[in-house]
Amino acid sequence: MALRDRGVEIKTPEQIRLMRKAGLLVGETLELLRSSVRAGTSTAELDAIAEDNIRSHGGIPSFKGYSHPPFPSSICASVNDEIVHGIPNQRVLKVGDIISIDCGAIVEGWHGDAAITVAVGEVAPDVAELMRVTEESLWRGIAAMRLGGRVTDISAAxxxxxxxxxxxGGGSWGILEDFTGHGIGSEMHMAPNVPNYGRAGRGPKLERGLALAIEPMVTLGSHRWKTYDDEWTIATADGSWAAHYEHSIGLTASGAWVLTALDGGExxxxxxxxxxxxxPGSA
Structure with missing residues (x-):
């Protein structure tokens, strides 16, 4: 691998293929969790399902033991007004809730990282629209990850x-400014940061071998946030609900490959x- 342009890690095609293995495991784990979300299930139960699936398929949960204080679980499970980094616990989901599930896995030394927001049964129309807008904004960001561009082309999109x-509600969406996407590869969080707002045409070049995790976080209210006493969970300051979607994407000579999407994003x-x-030759 090479390090270029402000310490950005550039991968070989073979290393991108290895990242696809990690990405597929993350994507498959998230689909398993999506099908497991229902009223009466606790977030701790979802965490156990994720860890078992990751380890039984030869992976290592990226999140468990990460940073300081060490993150205690294999997924982040953020419910309703919780935005990111929610710690799974005995909280039981109920109809009308939404849960943002962030999952990471390491396979053969390479990382995959993705997130989805899942509705528990039928949710309020404004919450459903929040989820739709956030997920679509992720894909618009991915579409802007084109060879020859710059990182903030993604942010602007x-x-x-x-x-x-x-x-x-006639107001404005809140876009989180202090939490961003990031480079990914031999480590989970690497340069460059990928903000979810800003002007296009800035930051490192989008070139073959670059891999990024793009992850918009949007709220129904303010972009301001607070941290729980657990020192991890980030929630909206005004109590408005939030959605979070993420994919890891690699750039090849042909274009964008969504490493954590089951079909590669095709x-x-x-x-x-x-x-x-x-x-060629990769799932």
């Missing part, structure tokens, strides 16, 4: 999509008119 969508990229960058 995420923000412009969110801002273009009418708010169901279907959505085609809809958005973006070249698909999957490497």
């Amino acid at each position: 995420v923000e412009s999509y969110v801002r273009s969508q009418p708010h169901p 279907a959505r990229l085609a809809e958005l008119g973006v070249p698909f960058g999957g490497l």
